Amino acid sequence: MLEDKKQERISLETLGEFGLIRHLTEHFTIRHKSTLKGIGDDAAVLDFTDKTVLTTDLLVEGVHFDLSYMPLKHLGYKAIAVNLSDVYAMNAKATQVTVSIAVSNRFPLEALEELYAGIALACKKFGVDLVGGDTTSSQKGMLISITALGEAKEADIVYRSGAKPNDLLVVSGDLGGAYMGLQVLEREKEVFKVNPNNQPDLEPYSYIVERQLKPEARKDIPELLKALVVRPTAMIDISDGLSSEILHLCQESKVGCNLFEEKIPLDPTVIAACEEFSMDSTLVALSGGEDYELLFTIDQQDFDKIKGNPHLTVVGHMTDASEGTHLVTRANTKIPLTAQGWNSFESE
Amino acid sequence: MLEDKKQERISLETLGEFGLIRHLTEHFTIRHKSTLKGIGDDAAVLDFTDKTVLTTDLLVEGVHFDLSYMPLKHLGYKAIAVNLSDVYAMNAKATQVTVSIAVSNRFPLEALEELYAGIALACKKFGVDLVGGDTTSSQKGMLISITALGEAKEADIVYRSGAKPNDLLVVSGDLGGAYMGLQVLEREKEVFKVNPNNQPDLEPYSYIVERQLKPEARKDIPELLKALVVRPTAMIDISDGLSSEILHLCQESKVGCNLFEEKIPLDPTVIAACEEFSMDSTLVALSGGEDYELLFTIDQQDFDKIKGNPHLTVVGHMTDASEGTHLVTRANTKIPLTAQGWNSFESE
Numbered sequence: 229m230l231e232d233k234k235q236e237r238i239s240l241e242t243l244g245e246f247g248l249i250r251h252l253t254e255h256f257t258i259r260h261k262s263t264l265k266g267i268g269d270d271a272a273v274l275d276f277t278d279k280t281v282l283t284t285d286l287l288v289e290g291v292h293f294d295l296s297y298m299p300l301k302h303l304g305y306k307a308i309a310v311n312l313s314d315v316y317a318m319n320a321k322a323t324q325v326t327v328s329i330a331v332s333n334r335f336p337l338e339a340l341e342e343l344y345a346g347i348a349l350a351c352k353k354f355g356v357d358l359v360g361g362d363t364t365s366s367q368k369g370m371l372i373s374i375t376a377l378g379e380a381k382e383a384d385i386v387y388r389s390g391a392k393p394n395d396l397l398v399v400s401g402d403l404g405g406a407y408m409g410l411q412v413l414e415r416e417k418e419v420f421k422v423n424p425n426n427q428p429d430l431e432p433y434s435y436i437v438e439r440q441l442k443p444e445a446r447k448d449i450p451e452l453l454k455a456l457v458v459r460p461t462a463m464i465d466i467s468d469g470l471s472s473e474i475l476h477l478c479q480e481s482k483v484g485c486n487l488f489e490e491k492i493p494l495d496p497t498v499i500a501a502c503e504e505f506s507m508d509s510t511l512v513a514l515s516g517g518e519d520y521e522l523l524f525t526i527d528q529q530d531f532d533k534i535k536g537n538p539h540l541t542v543v544g545h546m547t548d549a550s551e552g553t554h555l556v557t558r559a560n561t562k563i564p565l566t567a568q569g570w571n572s573f574e575s576e
Numbered sequence: 577m578l579e580d581k582k583q584e585r586i587s588l589e590t591l592g593e594f595g596l597i598r599h600l601t602e603h604f605t606i607r608h609k610s611t612l613k614g615i616g617d618d619a620a621v622l623d624f625t626d627k628t629v630l631t632t633d634l635l636v637e638g639v640h641f642d643l644s645y646m647p648l649k650h651l652g653y654k655a656i657a658v659n660l661s662d663v664y665a666m667n668a669k670a671t672q673v674t675v676s677i678a679v680s681n682r683f684p685l686e687a688l689e690e691l692y693a694g695i696a697l698a699c700k701k702f703g704v705d706l707v708g709g710d711t712t713s714s715q716k717g718m719l720i721s722i723t724a725l726g727e728a729k730e731a732d733i734v735y736r737s738g739a740k741p742n743d744l745l746v747v748s749g750d751l752g753g754a755y756m757g758l759q760v761l762e763r764e765k766e767v768f769k770v771n772p773n774n775q776p777d778l779e780p781y782s783y784i785v786e787r788q789l790k791p792e793a794r795k796d797i798p799e800l801l802k803a804l805v806v807r808p809t810a811m812i813d814i815s816d817g818l819s820s821e822i823l824h825l826c827q828e829s830k831v832g833c834n835l836f837e838e839k840i841p842l843d844p845t846v847i848a849a850c851e852e853f854s855m856d857s858t859l860v861a862l863s864g865g866e867d868y869e870l871l872f873t874i875d876q877q878d879f880d881k882i883k884g885n886p887h888l889t890v891v892g893h894m895t896d897a898s899e900g901t902h903l904v905t906r907a908n909t910k911i912p913l914t915a916q917g918w919n920s921f922e923s924e
Contacts, residue, residue, distance in 0.1 A: 283619035373721035
């Protein structure tokens, strides 16, 4: 769709790799004094006072994103946000990113400018410096590789492995929105195929569509926890779906868990969309993925500090490993939690 | 060629993303005490005493490598080596890498095991820890994204921008081998297409073929320079070709340069291959690329310290910017240096 075979505009070939990366990144500003050298040498040079947190992710067109409904600016923003989400899940402050892209040389320069406008917006919003990257041609479609760095004092870093029996299980925000947004977008794509002149009214779905197209990493949660003087015992971000992430925490911490169905936070528009699509909202929250909320455990003694906070919901508690991992339904029956997390190798 | 449509063996789909990354990385060992946490959480946690050096690269099948003659083990090794080369070009010590791969789910698991065997070999050889990564499916072929980290004292870090007029221009090892190795491999590929039963005799070309398939990053050069008490004034690694890298140094340092054709170090097998392929060996060294040698400048006062060192060759000297950038030929004529560096967007 975006492949411009006429090449009327400035082509990537004309700019070349060096010219292209310079053109795309020249307006980026450096915010952190820890960035001693950004783009422009063999490597960036950084200066961390505390411990360094490092995460990397690969996003592939046709596997992780669909350019037929994903605006490139949103894609750039999302690519940064989902990586920073992993930094925040360590209870760290995000500081730098690198962005590498592979694109067919039929992509017009304007398309990459849009992508980088989204990247710039995310860098500004989350206060991180773009310090490196690579641009190259691909044989097919677009691929984005991001590495994100952050910083934290060693005592503040939270791993997946620290949860203890009786710890409370807490989730930020609400769940299932990104997945239901995807359902709406996929439906509109099918409508578009049949009738390209149809103008979809996405207004009633704006919250869930935005959750899918422009997710926010929860930069505010580590800051909030610090302000509340709560150090989570274990933490993970919800990229795949609540059940799969809970199982990761339980496995790494060697504990069990009871998750209460009635406690799972759902936005009213998610519930409405689930009804419209005849989907079970609990299943959507458990397996939907891409919400990029944070899931963490806290000592019971810290409950009073978070009680009533509009950003945080206690959804269950950890148990002895021998008790297993369960969902306690509204009907008060216990059913084993299973991972329905996403596996890109299953898609053909 | 490597896409296994019969899927008789363990498929990537069966393992899934988590199972796959665990399977591929479980035998990797952690060598640095600066690696506080490697693979297995939302992010790695690192502890740098000095400044951090960070570089990233994207390698695309059909653009950067051809699996019809590139064994996967070599590819894994090369992918790490070419990234570490950028770390060494900062005069830093390489410490950690992350590796992300996108592959079609028709690649058999054994193919990825081979790739990771090469990655493991390089990690051992260069003494770096694999601390993170991502595996995902691709729509077509294989793509590898590497991020490499290193460490150096601030005073030891060498940028591209520090060269001064009269500094000597020095290159490690010899040039043009990787490019001529590629010519041999491309020729054999054409022969193979015509007669698949032909067994090529690559023995006479073993040095140059190895330069192409299994290049070594010059970890030894920053160590050697330290031992000789020489701090380069500017440095870059030779990934694209000597002329393009010289021009980068001149541009960043705002100086000119005289490069002497007769000084360019060439291995006898490179000269022999150039004769066989009717290519000009100087042009091959200037524009060939992929040698991953280090190119640096030193103060003239340091000449005695490096004189006669078998790893280092003085190939020219820097001048005032107003004098321009020139190649001084064997016939003692001066011709302007031009960048013939590689541009992946030109390939179709």
